[in-house]
Amino acid sequence: xxxxxxxxxxxxxxxxxxxxxxxxxxxxxxxxxxxxxxxxxxxxxxxxxxxxxxxxxxxxxxxxxxxxxxxxxxxxxxxxxxxxxxxxxxxxxxxxxxxxxxxxxxxxxxxxxxxxxxxxxxx
Numbered sequence: 001x002x003x004x005x006x007x008x009x010x011x012x013x014x015x016x017x018x019x020x021x022x023x024x025x026x027x028x029x030x031x032x033x034x035x036x037x038x039x040x041x042x043x044x045x046x047x048x049x050x051x052x053x054x055x056x057x058x059x060x061x062x063x064x065x066x067x068x069x070x071x072x073x074x075x076x077x078x079x080x081x082x083x084x085x086x087x088x089x090x091x092x093x094x095x096x097x098x099x100x101x102x103x104x105x106x107x108x109x110x111x112x113x114x115x116x117x118x119x120x121x122x123x
Contacts, residue, residue, distance in 0.1 A: 002026040002098050002112045009094060009117030012086055016121070020081040022096030022114055029077040030054070033103040035110060036070060036081045038092035038119075048094070049081060050103025059103065064090075086121045093118050 008020040022034070036048040049070035050059045058070050067086075072079040079096055094117050097110035104110075 002029070002032065004096050004098060004112055004114035006094065006096055006114045006117040009119045011120045011122065014086060014088055014121055014123050016086050017082070017084045018086065018119060020083065020094055020096075020117060020119070022079045022081075024077045024079070024098065030074040032098040032100060032111075034070075034072060034079040035097045035099065035103045036079075036094060037097060037107065038090075038094045039116075040089070040092040043092070045095070045107065047105040047107075050105075051079065052103065059105075061105075083119070086119075088121045088123045091119060091121050 003025045004022055006022050033052050035050040037045050038048050039045040047061055051070045051072055055072045067084050069082040096114045098112040099109045100111050101109045
């Protein structure tokens with residue numbers, strides 16, 4: 001069992017930056033690939049970024065590539081999402097998720113989800 005708690009969301013102006021954190025409790029955090037997803041107002045939940053168990057491999061949605069960076073610190077049981085050059089269309093609730101297999105653009109492989117943190121980007 002893994003519990004995930006996101007933090008770091010807030011209100012920021014376009015062009016600004018935020019860093020989201022996702023703290024995991026439970027056992028064997030490094031057994032899990034991790035993903036960040038988001039759900040914007042009136043939109044479906046979408047994949048943002050994923051990272052492998054060791055952190056050696058990452059993947060991004062085209063919409064955030066070059067602006068967002070996913071990383072993890074297995075010693076701290078935490079995964080991060082550094083967001084820069086934020087745009088109003090990045091406004092969403094951001095969720096982290098843990099997968100006992102590989103990360104994926106699909107939500108299906110993810111076993112555990114956090115409660116989400118709101119990011120609002122003003123124009």
